[in-house]
Amino acid sequence: MTDMEIQLRGAMDDLADDAPSAEGLLDAVHRRGRTVQRRRVVLGVVAVVAVVLVGSSLLTLGGRDEAVERLKVATPGPSAVSGSASPRPATDLGKAPSPQVDFGWLPDGFPEPTVRLLGPGAWGLDTRRDEGLAALQLQIMAAEPKVRTSPGELTDVDLKGSDGKLYWVPVHAAGDPKWGHTPPEAEGPYAELSFQRQPGQWIRLILQNSAGDVDTGITRDDLVKIATSLVEKERPVPDAIRIGAVPAGLTWGTLTNDDYRTGAGFVDADVRPQAVSQEEQPNGHNGSVATSLSVSIFPADALEITLYLPNQDPGNVTIPGGTTVTKLDGRTSAITTLRSNPKLAVVVSANDDLGISDADLTAMAETTEPGPDAAVKPAR
Template identity: 25%
Template sequence: MDDLNRMLAETMHDAAGDAPSEAGLLSAVHERSRRHRRRRLVTMAAAAAVVVTAAGIPLVTVLTGHPDPVVPPIASVPGPTATTPGPAPSTRPAASSAPARPDPSTPSGDGSAESTAVKLTSGWTAPPFPYTLPASDGMRAPTASMNGGAQIAFFEATELREHADVTITVTATRPAFSATAEETPVSVRGHAGTLRTRNVSPAKQLTLYWKESPARWIQLATDDTYRPDEVVALADSMTGAAVAVPPPFDLDLSPKGLVTETVTASRMVFRLPGAVPGTGGFSTVLLKRRQLTDPTEKINGYDAELTRGADEVTLSIDVEDWNATLRITVGNGLTVSDADLIRYATGIRVLNRSNPE
């Protein structure tokens, strides 16, 4: 037993001598963490660039906005996405009397024949994201969103997949790309597709896109943790689903007959069915707090300011307990009466998943 103990002690002593120092080990861990973070940021930025280019939205608008947080996905079934509301007044006092205006029911805009008066309807249902990937230990459940008419599902990867996130984007039109990349024709899901490879640091960005149906294009973006054939295999493994899009607000009322085109952690945007995706028309945006110039209303106890221009109307609400400003804008060919705009605003509840931009 003495010889055995001596051999074990010598072995342990030798191993301790070969081990890295505490400072060196900590430095290596930090460097690896930074490398994974840079890879994730590059992957998400590349996916965002593809989406906004396809939707015709200026890229600077997305890149300078507040990043959306990763939020737990709603159950993958279609239907309303109502959740427990965030901080909000316990009651909803009626809007106070505003200073006298010539005709508060007069719609916004110039009154031309091209304008469409917005009517309100009860509730709102999120358009579900139509696909998912097989569940795996290295990938979290998808988080869905919409941006300029593009439907997006973000699959966050864990350490098991070396943080190689996957983003799937569905659009009605062929995607357009501003950055140059090596393109390789591939066959995917029985269709002719194209695999784009961008040689950027810290990891090459791979984007596979194809025409799934006459009115549907799909993009799958990740990085070179996946080999090209594995990217195609990922796309081939997609199955039909109904992943609900979690909204930043709960709406008692919504604009009737309009198409939902943007749902993120800070905004919800609606447009006319025939309008070009990305043009908006009826938007509700949670902003970092802005000073109101001349409050004219009270909405659920909050100061609010209603202003009209030749082509649009804006209602800004000072949501003090969120340290934010809720701004509702109607224009771009749409009109709404003061009374309906205030009714719509009174029925909004800011949810905990929201994030002011």
């Protein structure tokens, strides 16, 4: 399997829970085997300034073109919900929130971390070095995370007055039955250090290399030192996608910025904070957050587009001219190519109960642009 195939299959795992299903495709996504070669996180995550309309209400931003003018006068289409549901006014959420915690110390060889939004009030800071193929991820969240108990060793550690749980799997050959048959333990050395740093803030620090019998060069004491050296400091998310405004009552849910996708997801603002999924690890970004509204920029030939355009040949993805609107499994999506670069595609997908009209989704897709820090790569 090529690096590109690994990245494409991994990206579909990120999207499977909030995308409409094509026959047989999602089952294959969820069966995706994780390999020793994992896709790498690159260039950080997104800061978004957005343009979304519900019904005919819009908070406009200066400098928009004729597509935004269409947003101002758009009326609810067939996808708008009537009866008990009413359109929400649009609101400007501004830039995506950034974590207020950062590494204060790292072992030699680790570069500046990249940042991703892993859910409302949850972030992941990723960094890796060549020595020992060591990958580190600092997860920050508002809810208490689950703690692994087996097949590794779980011990209590003191973190300068805070009680921590250290889960440790030593160096071993990949596939050694002593460490089970599923990732992450089956792949090689792995560790998690979890603790409450302050009221309402939980930390999970993860170390792995997914390379079997290769020592990461990081000790238990190193993990404790990293944890106790965390500092109060903002780690800004990059400016990678620009949309406009979102329906009132929604808040930032996810931000991703990789070479196969730059995108943002939004969730109900009153949703209770959740712990970051245990499937979210440095070498396998498989955690997911169900979003009510998502905006994505893909390579125009990306396999993921088949999740929104049914009956497409996965080996020859073709986006029709103009903007196509599809309705699948309670979500309405608008798919178009980027006007500034037709080798990139934009997909805007919303739950039907948000009451966003087809015209509004279309205009939103046609006005989305990558920011200066976007990492997504155009189709070849």
